[in-house]
Amino acid sequence: MKALILFAHGARDTRWAAPFERLRDTIRNRQPHLRVELAFLEFMSPSLPQIAVSMAADGITDITLIPVFLGQGGHVLRDLPLLLEEIHQQAPALRIALQPAVGESESVVAAMADYCLAKTAIA
Template identity: 30%
Template sequence: MNALILFSHGSLLCGSVEAVEAHAARLRDRREFDFVGVGFLNYSQPSFAETVHEAVALGATRILILPYFLIPGFFVSKSLPEVLTPIQAQFPNVDFQVAEALGFDTRLADALWESALSARTADNDQWSEPLKRATLSCRPSPDCPLYQTPLCPKVPGEKKLHD
């Protein structure tokens, strides 16, 4: 069984998973892999190790790790091998491969262009939208900057974002 795991940095802000989860959902719909999951290096859940365990438990014999990073910088070249090496030792019969980071692609210019074009005609206060949407992926994490602020849907309070 072929598995694909998007390897992502993670963030204290619960809502940071929005984009990578959306990519995973679209890749899942394309059915090129029997399993598509997301595993985070820091803060967000599930951890990379947890997602590997899930894929192996479901029968994965080959796991392609796809870095959701702009460049093959520190996290891809140093942190990923650090978390991957003990996992590989744990599952010697699983074939682990690592794909390239996003890097350069003309479609990134397409994405920039399309974002700029739709922003030109959007409402002036569109820049508050990501913060509102971030609360959709909320879990009650005291480390999240929105925790106990009026925006947190799980544990709202009077705290200010910058406290």
């Protein structure tokens, strides 16, 4: 059984999570039979190991993991492999397919460019 985890940074301000919740809900609406959950690096819960191990206990065998980050810095390049190792210790049979961060998607960049130009009143 498959599932999708959207991995985001997290913040102290609860308003911060809104776009990530909208992303999760959009995906759930489009794929009602796919389990889709958020996971956070810090400040918010669940953590990535928490949700992944809980999914494994629920019978999930394959997780697609997408970092909902624009830039791939230390959080994606350094912190994430450590979290994956932690999950592997606790749920060794679970397969996790880590995908490039959303900022690597050309169509996401194009949508951001559209937004920026729409907000810029060109003289």
